[in-house]
Amino acid sequence: MSIHPYIPNSVPEVRDDMLRQIGAPDIGSLYREIPDNLKTTRPLDIPEAYLSEYDLKRYLETILAKNGTCDEYANFLGAGCYQHFVPAVCDEVNSRGEFLTAYAGATYSDHGKHQAWFEFQSMLGELLEMDVVGFPTYDWSTAACSAVLMACRLTNRDQILVPRNLSPERAQHMRSYVNRAASIVPVEFDRETGVLDLEDLARKLSARSAAVYFENPTYLGVLEPCGAVISDLAHKHGALVVAGVNPITLGVLVPPSMYGADLVCGDAQPLGVHMQVGGGLCGFIASHDDVRVMSEFPTLFETICRTERSGEWGFGWATLERTSYDKRHESRDFTGTSTGLWAITAGVYLALMGPQGIRDVGESILLRARYAMTRLASIKRLDVPVLKAPGFMEFVVGFPRTGKSVEEVNRELLQHGVFGGLDLSASFPELGQSALYCVTEVTSKEKIDRLVASLEEILE
Amino acid sequence: MTRGGALLREHYHGAEWQEPIIMELGRPGERGVVPPAVEPELEAERTDALAAIPEGLRRDTLPGLPELSQPQVLRHYIRLTQETLGTDVNIDLGLGTCTMKYSPKINEVIARSPKVSALHPLQDEETLQGILEVVWRFSEILIEISGMDCFSFQPGGGAAAIFANASIIRAYHERQGEAEQRNEIITTAFSHPADAATPATAGFRVITLYPEENGYPGLGALRAALSDRTAGMMATNPEDTGIFNPLIREFTDAVHAAGGICSIDQANANGLLGIVRARDLGFDLCHFNLHKTFGSPHGSEGPGCGALGARADFRDFLPVPMVDFDGVKFRLEHDLPHSIGRVRSFLGNLQVVLRAYAWAMSMGPDGLRTVAETAVLNNNYLAHKLARIRGVTIPYAPGKYRLQEVRYSWEDLERVTGVTTDDIARRIVDYGVNNYFTSHSPMIVPQPFTLEPTESYSKDELDEYAEILERVSSEAYSTPDLVKGAPHRSSVAKIDDAVLHDPQQVVTTWRAWVRRGNG
Numbered sequence: 001m002s003i004h005p006y007i008p009n010s011v012p013e014v015r016d017d018m019l020r021q022i023g024a025p026d027i028g029s030l031y032r033e034i035p036d037n038l039k040t041t042r043p044l045d046i047p048e049a050y051l052s053e054y055d056l057k058r059y060l061e062t063i064l065a066k067n068g069t070c071d072e073y074a075n076f077l078g079a080g081c082y083q084h085f086v087p088a089v090c091d092e093v094n095s096r097g098e099f100l101t102a103y104a105g106a107t108y109s110d111h112g113k114h115q116a117w118f119e120f121q122s123m124l125g126e127l128l129e130m131d132v133v134g135f136p137t138y139d140w141s142t143a144a145c146s147a148v149l150m151a152c153r154l155t156n157r158d159q160i161l162v163p164r165n166l167s168p169e170r171a172q173h174m175r176s177y178v179n180r181a182a183s184i185v186p187v188e189f190d191r192e193t194g195v196l197d198l199e200d201l202a203r204k205l206s207a208r209s210a211a212v213y214f215e216n217p218t219y220l221g222v223l224e225p226c227g228a229v230i231s232d233l234a235h236k237h238g239a240l241v242v243a244g245v246n247p248i249t250l251g252v253l254v255p256p257s258m259y260g261a262d263l264v265c266g267d268a269q270p271l272g273v274h275m276q277v278g279g280g281l282c283g284f285i286a287s288h289d290d291v292r293v294m295s296e297f298p299t300l301f302e303t304i305c306r307t308e309r310s311g312e313w314g315f316g317w318a319t320l321e322r323t324s325y326d327k328r329h330e331s332r333d334f335t336g337t338s339t340g341l342w343a344i345t346a347g348v349y350l351a352l353m354g355p356q357g358i359r360d361v362g363e364s365i366l367l368r369a370r371y372a373m374t375r376l377a378s379i380k381r382l383d384v385p386v387l388k389a390p391g392f393m394e395f396v397v398g399f400p401r402t403g404k405s406v407e408e409v410n411r412e413l414l415q416h417g418v419f420g421g422l423d424l425s426a427s428f429p430e431l432g433q434s435a436l437y438c439v440t441e442v443t444s445k446e447k448i449d450r451l452v453a454s455l456e457e458i459l460e
Numbered sequence: 461m462t463r464g465g466a467l468l469r470e471h472y473h474g475a476e477w478q479e480p481i482i483m484e485l486g487r488p489g490e491r492g493v494v495p496p497a498v499e500p501e502l503e504a505e506r507t508d509a510l511a512a513i514p515e516g517l518r519r520d521t522l523p524g525l526p527e528l529s530q531p532q533v534l535r536h537y538i539r540l541t542q543e544t545l546g547t548d549v550n551i552d553l554g555l556g557t558c559t560m561k562y563s564p565k566i567n568e569v570i571a572r573s574p575k576v577s578a579l580h581p582l583q584d585e586e587t588l589q590g591i592l593e594v595v596w597r598f599s600e601i602l603i604e605i606s607g608m609d610c611f612s613f614q615p616g617g618g619a620a621a622i623f624a625n626a627s628i629i630r631a632y633h634e635r636q637g638e639a640e641q642r643n644e645i646i647t648t649a650f651s652h653p654a655d656a657a658t659p660a661t662a663g664f665r666v667i668t669l670y671p672e673e674n675g676y677p678g679l680g681a682l683r684a685a686l687s688d689r690t691a692g693m694m695a696t697n698p699e700d701t702g703i704f705n706p707l708i709r710e711f712t713d714a715v716h717a718a719g720g721i722c723s724i725d726q727a728n729a730n731g732l733l734g735i736v737r738a739r740d741l742g743f744d745l746c747h748f749n750l751h752k753t754f755g756s757p758h759g760s761e762g763p764g765c766g767a768l769g770a771r772a773d774f775r776d777f778l779p780v781p782m783v784d785f786d787g788v789k790f791r792l793e794h795d796l797p798h799s800i801g802r803v804r805s806f807l808g809n810l811q812v813v814l815r816a817y818a819w820a821m822s823m824g825p826d827g828l829r830t831v832a833e834t835a836v837l838n839n840n841y842l843a844h845k846l847a848r849i850r851g852v853t854i855p856y857a858p859g860k861y862r863l864q865e866v867r868y869s870w871e872d873l874e875r876v877t878g879v880t881t882d883d884i885a886r887r888i889v890d891y892g893v894n895n896y897f898t899s900h901s902p903m904i905v906p907q908p909f910t911l912e913p914t915e916s917y918s919k920d921e922l923d924e925y926a927e928i929l930e931r932v933s934s935e936a937y938s939t940p941d942l943v944k945g946a947p948h949r950s951s952v953a954k955i956d957d958a959v960l961h962d963p964q965q966v967v968t969t970w971r972a973w974v975r976r977g978n979g
């Protein structure tokens with residue numbers, strides 16, 4: 001056995017001393033409660049270690065060099081994970097060892113971590129104009145699942161209405177997660193505009209409806225302009241309104257609480273968290289200040305309070321009795337280690353951006369998306385946008401008249417150094433050969449021009 | 461420092477910044493950062509672009525975010541970091557069941573490279589070959605450690621992996637046409653609450669077996685719980701007490717004989733790496749927490765990864781997509797015939813998988829065994845020292861060695877002094893360590909505390925930790941009010957615990973605090 005730099009007590013003399021104090025003859029004897037027939041009889045057959053971190057880094061960098069990144073390519077992929085500007089202070093704070101390596105410690109040793117969590121909830125609350133924001137969950141999809149399950153318990157009903165233009169991944173996630181508690185009824189969307197089909201919604205609402213779930217912007221990019229009408233319809237039938245929202249839109253768009261949402265969910269990844277192959281996702285759930293609704297949150301809650309010292313803020317995890325940690329077999333949902341570091345990071349982002357920054361970034365995205373659509377629409381035989389309602393940063397581009405499939409086009413775009421939009425032809429066959437393009441504040445005019453020039457060449 | 465006696469930081473004091481809430485800071489007009497500039501050619505469209513927002517959706521009033529310049533934002537957050545004791549700062553063995561070990565800095569350097577951070581999950585697989593290779597190579601390592609045949613890395617944490625395993629058990633019985641009948645999951649009281657909560661969420665009735673004197677449930681109790689309604693067993697081993705159930709093979713055999721499936725929660729596998737494999741214990745499904753046993757940082761409650769392992773006959777039920785290797789290219793497999801679907805978007809937290817792979821590759825076969833052995837050595841060494849501290853008892857299985865952790869009790873101390881385990885958790889903070897973890901629910905052990913001294917702590921640090929507990933025990937007997945009123949030298953004073961249990965007093969945002977008239 002060699003002495004390992006991460007393991008202080010791998011030094012033989014130290015081990016011997018410790019064993020002697022315990023009164024154990026050797027390390028093996030510490031395992032004597034495990035029956036021998038259950039023990040592995042041979043050493044692990046895995047690669048030998050890189051004991052030097054220099055060698056380890058070189059080895060892994062060689063493998064990772066095979067990746068092509070969104071920094072190296074002009075990226076037009078979105079669909080739930082977004083390439084945005086990440087301020088350096090966000091990375092500085094989430095790299096700090098105190099936050100990076102803390103975990104479940106209570107407020108007495110980790111006061112700062114708890115305050116940072118509370119501040120995330122507080123700033124998100126301002127963006128959403130909602131008084132209650134829970135501790136984050138894994139991602140938007142998990143948050144949406146938990147929110148509709150909350151609606152089922154609050155209404156004592158078992159049917160969820162969701163738009164048919166939901167992300168296929170999210171629809172699959174919902175089927176996996178809520179199918180024991182509720183049935184999922186799809187509501188049609190208008191094939192011309194992309195907005196929810198209100199007549200179909202009215203037809204499908206009933207005394208079984210626990211919630212109407214919809215998103216703004218919708219998965220296919222357009223804005224849902226009739227939130228208030230949807231909410232009225234839902235409420236008339238005694239159903240709750242659960243709205244999903246991308247928080248980076250909320251400098252220029254009103255939050256769903258303004259058009260009747262009872263519960264709001266979404267993902268904080270766009271707020272200062274790197275994409276990390278999708279590892280930056282950070283779901284959230286928010287509600288109005290209603291004890292009955294709050295009692296159904298499955299997530300942790302960071303609460304603010306006072307301490308015994310005059311004028312001092314205290315923080316803590318509140319009402320753990322609500323959660324699966326305490327309820328065990330009586331749980332109807334669960335929580336666990338989620339995305340606390342990204343919550344802290346999103347808080348840093350919102351503090352840096354402030355009201356004007358979040359407005360600026362929203363306007364920048366609108367301008368760029370508009371420019372991209374205008375430029376793409378100038379390409380012969382390309383349909384831009386396929387769905388006509390106004391959007392935010394994503395839009396559907398149709399290729400049916402080009403004579404090429406999206407798959408072919410995207411393969412050629414890759415050769416031009418471009419990640420083309422997400423191929424929708426299998427998930428939304430009614431839209432034909434089409435792709436979901438995404439433009440953010442980091443999609444420069446130069447990148448958009450490069451996309452247009454490449455497409456012109458490919459489709460010539 | 462001399463090598464004579466253990467260190468005790470009697471003059472420690474935590475940072476105490478009295479930092480205001482960020483919503484109280486700054487001045488109107490200040491800003492911390494400027495987004496990328498808009499090119500002049502695009503500017504001309506600004507009015508039209510804003511006018512295109514549908515009526516009623518345009519936000520006219522700016523959100524009530526704080527307005528601060530960049531140095532002030534940074535200073536605020538750095539002060540908050542100073543009021544936080546991560547594993548990088550303190551002897552973090554108090555968070556039992558959490559496997560607080562060293563998260564190597566080199567792994568951070570590697571994982572924070574744009575070659576990882578700037579990847580979009582929907583990129584063409586050709587451009588993801590590096591990260592997919594990492595996933596595949598790491599799954600080969602976990603296959604060897606566990607004896608399972610395949611791994612999914614989609615679950616974003618341990619609880620999500622246990623939920624996925626519960627969903628797989630349900631889907632399996634549905635496939636057999638027995639889902640209606642087989643609706644019961646058996647777990648144990650010393651397993652993590654998620655082993656009861658997630659099968660309940662998945663629609664199962666959950667039966668909880670309680671420990672006998674030796675610390676684990678008897679085979680008789682298990683047999684009494686088994687029937688043709690049994691869907692499976694979901695439990696840990698070793699349990700929260702650090703006691704290994706030596707009858708585990710008899711347990712899994714009995715569950716299998718009753719037609720059930722066996723899933724083991726290996727969130728805390730630190731004492732077993734290279735020693736015992738889940739498959740050899742008779743399990744069909746398992747999961748590891750990569751943010752615990754495999755060295756990825758805990759990140760102030762995530763992101764983590766619950767790596768889900770399965771025997772080959774359950775592969776078709778796993779979440780999609782799976783990473784596969786055809787001998788030339790790494791690719792994503794989206795079509796598994798009986799897949800439970802998804803438990804998280806995209807591919808999971810692959811940056812966590814990368815850190816875990818880097819950690820495993822810094823260990824190798826010898827290192828992993830040294831990790832397990834040292835974790836067990838450290839634990840038994842600490843237990844040996846704590847057993848001599850007045851007021852500490854070690855319930856169950858007297859005289860037997862434990863694996864990676866121990867659930868201790870201050871019951872004797874509390875009976876005499878009135879000082880509780882929560883009081884002591886607060887008091888030890890005054891000596892510069894994390895307020896330790898007491899116990900998961902149900903709290904079967906009275907006045908519990910759970911310590912897990914992983915391989916990352918030196919003998920001197922273990923001695924220091926024991927010294928702290930010995931001092932606080934002595935304080936409890938001599939000056940109990942000192943302990944009850946703690947902390948005295950931390951970033952924050954005591955909070956009235958009742959506030960944290962009263963739903964009426966939960967205030968999760970500053971706006972709610974102000975609206976309730978507290979501002």
